[in-house]
Amino acid sequence: MKFAFKDFLFDSKELKLYKDDRKLNLKQKPAQILELFLSAPQTIHSKEDILEKVWPDRKVTDQVVFQNIGHLRALFGDDAIKTFSRKGYQWQIPCTAFEGTAEAQASRQTTPHESTKPDVKTVEEETVVTESPSEVFERPESIGSKLPMFGLAGALVLLALGIYFTLS
Numbered sequence: 449m450k451f452a453f454k455d456f457l458f459d460s461k462e463l464k465l466y467k468d469d470r471k472l473n474l475k476q477k478p479a480q481i482l483e484l485f486l487s488a489p490q491t492i493h494s495k496e497d498i499l500e501k502v503w504p505d506r507k508v509t510d511q512v513v514f515q516n517i518g519h520l521r522a523l524f525g526d527d528a529i530k531t532f533s534r535k536g537y538q539w540q541i542p543c544t545a546f547e548g549t550a551e552a553q554a555s556r557q558t559t560p561h562e563s564t565k566p567d568v569k570t571v572e573e574e575t576v577v578t579e580s581p582s583e584v585f586e587r588p589e590s591i592g593s594k595l596p597m598f599g600l601a602g603a604l605v606l607l608a609l610g611i612y613f614t615l616s
Contacts, residue, residue, distance in 0.1 A: 449461065449487070449545055449546070449547060450545070450546055450547070451486040451543045451544065451545050451546075452543060452544045452546070453486075453541045453542060453543035453544070454524070454541060455467055455468050456524070458479075458482060458483070458486060460483040460486065460487060463476060463479035463480065463483060464479075465479065465482070472523075474523075477502055477503075477512070477516055478516045478519050478520055478523075480501070480502045481498060481502055481513075481516050481517070481520065482520060484498065484501055484502065485529070485537070485538075485539040486539060486543060486545070489538070489539040489543065490538070491538065492532050492535050492536045492537065492538045493536045493537050493538070494535065494536035495510050495513050495536060497536065498513050498536075498537075499512075499513060502516075517529060517537060524541065527540055527541075528540055528541050
């Protein structure tokens, strides 16, 4: 199943997220939580439900749910996931669920005069809570761009150590 909302497209089978036809590297656990929210957007998902479905047969703390919800909120906005005190979380962004290819969905959206859309169904608004951005995204390409920064930081540490040992 694929879900379209705002300028995002999420493939729940492949756990892949696209924004404006560009693939985002969403990590597995936040993607699984997103799939859970989008597949039942009107449901309020408890922490226990999320833990059971995303981390089956593993003992993890409630904190991982909070972190992953925080990541999703950082990606989609704070209003994407609503927190219900002592109940859970609910997706809030209106979305469309469909089978097939993204191209088929795009062609349906550009030809509104068609009267039949058998595999498209509108999903009500819901809220989602997310994790921190550093745990949501895998960014292997960004490491190379940070190497000069690490070199500068290392040089500053060495300079500070040199001054410290010289003065003591």
